Amino acid sequence: MFTRRRFLEGSLGAVAVMGGCTAEGQNAGTPLPIPELVDARKQNGAIALVAADGEHAFVPGRPARTYGFSAPYLGPVVRVHKGDEVEFTVENRLDRGTTAHWHGVLVPAALDGGPHLLIPPGGIWRPVLKIDQPETTAWYHSHPHGDTGRQVYRGLAGLMIVEDGVGERLGLPRTYGIDDLPIILQDRQLDAEGALVYNNVGPTRMMGMRGNTLVVNGAISPFAKVPRGLVRLRLLNAANARNFDLRFADGRTFHVIASDGGYLPAPIGMTSLIIAPSERFEVLVDFSDGKVAVLETAPDDNMMRGMGGGMMAGMMESVGGELLRFEPHSASAAATHTIPKTLVALATSDPERAIRRRRVSLDMGPAMMRGQGAGGGMRMGGGMGPPMGINGQVYDMGRIDFAPKLGDTEIWEVTPNMMAHPFHVHGVIFNVLSIGGKAPASHLAGGKDTILLNEPAELLMTFTQPATPNFPFMFHCHILEHEDGGMMGQYTTA
Ligand code: C2O
Ligand code: CU
Numbered sequence: 001m002f003t004r005r006r007f008l009e010g011s012l013g014a015v016a017v018m019g020g021c022t023a024e025g026q027n028a029g030t031p032l033p034i035p036e037l038v039d040a041r042k043q044n045g046a047i048a049l050v051a052a053d054g055e056h057a058f059v060p061g062r063p064a065r066t067y068g069f070s071a072p073y074l075g076p077v078v079r080v081h082k083g084d085e086v087e088f089t090v091e092n093r094l095d096r097g098t099t100a101h102w103h104g105v106l107v108p109a110a111l112d113g114g115p116h117l118l119i120p121p122g123g124i125w126r127p128v129l130k131i132d133q134p135e136t137t138a139w140y141h142s143h144p145h146g147d148t149g150r151q152v153y154r155g156l157a158g159l160m161i162v163e164d165g166v167g168e169r170l171g172l173p174r175t176y177g178i179d180d181l182p183i184i185l186q187d188r189q190l191d192a193e194g195a196l197v198y199n200n201v202g203p204t205r206m207m208g209m210r211g212n213t214l215v216v217n218g219a220i221s222p223f224a225k226v227p228r229g230l231v232r233l234r235l236l237n238a239a240n241a242r243n244f245d246l247r248f249a250d251g252r253t254f255h256v257i258a259s260d261g262g263y264l265p266a267p268i269g270m271t272s273l274i275i276a277p278s279e280r281f282e283v284l285v286d287f288s289d290g291k292v293a294v295l296e297t298a299p300d301d302n303m304m305r306g307m308g309g310g311m312m313a314g315m316m317e318s319v320g321g322e323l324l325r326f327e328p329h330s331a332s333a334a335a336t337h338t339i340p341k342t343l344v345a346l347a348t349s350d351p352e353r354a355i356r357r358r359r360v361s362l363d364m365g366p367a368m369m370r371g372q373g374a375g376g377g378m379r380m381g382g383g384m385g386p387p388m389g390i391n392g393q394v395y396d397m398g399r400i401d402f403a404p405k406l407g408d409t410e411i412w413e414v415t416p417n418m419m420a421h422p423f424h425v426h427g428v429i430f431n432v433l434s435i436g437g438k439a440p441a442s443h444l445a446g447g448k449d450t451i452l453l454n455e456p457a458e459l460l461m462t463f464t465q466p467a468t469p470n471f472p473f474m475f476h477c478h479i480l481e482h483e484d485g486g487m488m489g490q491y492t493t494a
């Protein structure tokens with residue numbers, strides 16, 4: 001259904017995209033770029049990241065101006081180990097302020113890299129992170145207030161792996177770049193010269209930046225040579241706004257083994273998987289049959305509802321098609337062929353321990369205009385259309401919205417308005433108790449830091465990390481244009 005031809009039809013850059021390829025493309029095109037792996041233990045516990053301008057050719061031969069962390073585009077895969085202290089050195093060589101937020105890594109808010117931890121141009125930030133959480137795939141990205149969408153779109157993002165030895169004991173594929181692959185999914189709007197377009201106005205302001213071109217690790221329709229056997233994909237949706245609705249062209253089953261917060265109790269066989277901005281899923285795919293397999297996405301249907309929404313939705317890009325082609329090679333037998341029956345017992349907290357409930361309404365358009373925000377929370381967000389906010393209030397760096405105490409367990413009742421929103425909370429790994437009054441699908445029942453909500457949900461969380469009025473934690477929609485537009489709040493745990 002979502003063939004290569006369909007992808008090309010949907011892509012304005014089609015001709016240029018195919019520039020380096022032969023007609024039907026087998027064994028042609030771009031190899032999947034594998035970001036450099038930087039393991040903290042091989043660096044004496046010190047990791048340096050430099051945010052700087054770069055040049056990266058999404059379309060071969062047509063370099064675009066980009067940003068990256070110690071790379072022209074995106075950043076290295078950073079591997080850290082539970083129990084270690086890791087000293088990061090983040091240097092800002094850009095001409096404007098930036099931050100480095102460790103998304104999904106549980107550290108005190110003063111080290112979290114949110115908007116309050118702006119690194120000025122020429123500045124250096126040195127947080128020492130004590131790694132203390134179960135094995136998982138996290139990520140890092142810039143998070144300066146009002147400019148996150150543009151900076152991440154330009155490339156300020158990378159994967160981060162936390163290890164505690166459990167994956168090794170379970171016998172999961174773990175040879176980086178061979179049978180353990182980072183898969184960073186994005187869409188980008190490229191012009192005829194192959195340059196990045198970013199215009200946060202009009203429908204983009206309302207629905208988030210979408211693009212005409214699908215990229216994986218910065219490459220368009222790349223291929224990966226894989227061993228014949230089980231391969232682990234660490235999927236990250238690092239797009240600004242769109243969801244990916246993943247499946248293989250041949251309909252094959254894959255197994256989800258982990259979500260944002262780490263391993264699930266057991267692998268879950270699936271044939272399609274929706275991954276929203278900032279979510280991570282780890283999946284095992286079996287390539288023992290030696291057949292070429294194409295990972296595809298359906299077009300994204302997450303558009304604004306209601307008056308005017310439909311008209312604006314028609315102006316949005318919604319590309320489906322090929323993301324990545326796997327070519328198993330006969331020569332290399334994979335080390336791993338068996339999917340473990342069970343993984344790790346879930347560390348869920350007990351809803352009975354919740355001492356309060358909070359309401360969180362993700363507001364935009366009419367819902368925002370109706371907002372009950374106390375005193376002056378309302379203002380036009382600039383540009384076209386009404387503002388974004390939470391509980392009727394536009395984000396304010398100087399306002400603390402919630403103040404639970406360290407150790408408290410709470411249930412947050414989160415209500416999305418106008419469209420589906422990927423809701424993210426810093427400083428916790430939460431459990432989804434319900435979505436639309438029902439228990440979540442089993443692949444969403446593990447530890448999460450982001451959940452795509454089209455219906456009201458109940459999230460159970462316990463606060464274990466300190467956050468103060470000077471350095472609070474954020475909670476926000478991870479459609480970055482919604483976040484930049486004010487759909488964000490702050491909490492402390494002091
Ligand atoms: Cu990916 Cu506020 O974070
Ligand atoms: Cu985060």
Ligand code: CU
Nearest residue numbers: 421477479482
């Ligand atoms: Cu949103």
